[in-house]
Amino acid sequence: MRQPTFLRIGLKKRGAFVKLRLRWDKSPLTCAAVVRRLPVASQVWHAKWANCEIYTLVPVLDETFSPEWTSAYPAPGDLMYLPIGQTNIKPLGAPELPTQNGLIDFAYFYDRGSNLLNGPTGAHTGNIIATASDPLAVEEFAETCADVWFAGAVGEQLVLDVTD
Template identity: 40%
Template sequence: MADRYLTVALDRRGVQCTARLLTDKAPLTCAAVWDALPLSADVYHAKYARNEIYALFPAFAPQEPPLENPTVTPIPGDLCYFTFSDVQLGTSSYGYEDRAAVAARSVTVDLALFYERNNLLLNGDTGWVPGIVWGTVVEGLAEMAEACQDLWRSGASGETLSFRRA
């Protein structure tokens, strides 16, 4: 199979990077995401994992992928897939504006981009939170990291994170 690529963008800031899907290491996850593209939603900056931006989506795969190619220590450029239940994300401590909508979903998918080093997927409420590494940024990570730092400092309000076929 030929390599597949996608564009990851912070739409309002006009910044994007290109990532290659890791179909050899996470084939079921890559297929689920690829078939669901394009995807876009409000962006959030991580509270616990450090150098991560992410967006939350209702489940889009016919069946959630298994924990293939897992990590708890993502590196710069990793795209990760997480699955959370309504109980895991439905509390006010997470700060989602539309908590009721997140809590109403039986499954929420978190698609994340890690843009810098020293990440640890450890949540004080639940412990280790392994993610599926399904893609890696191959172009534009430095510009995206700069925009992510701006998002951290300036805020995410009004910004969206988009995933599209390249």
């Protein structure tokens, strides 16, 4: 399988995207699993507990989670792969998703002060799979991410795809 260097994450309706570097050097198994699934386009939500995070949920297909480059304190521009077990803890209004194998939370952190310690099930870690390639672009995209919090996420999709 080809190992692409970059992916882009964006908010489709708002027409805003940012380019991230896939971290094959730190999370090779997770990067491979994610790249096999791309493209992804699904309803976006803004985090309640993790602060400056937008995310989407997708069902686990055949992926097996292996801790690699784990963190509970993501930095601005980090994209994380967070496994969620068979649970009913989903955002209000979430579509019915097959959860028999669990869910994957693709979580993008757009500003400082985020952590994964205070959720309803306690501390949660996941693998960082991509990081900012341009800090100024992350800051610009952060304004659009914050708009999901202030203006709402209805009808907005989080998009992940390979890019040059």
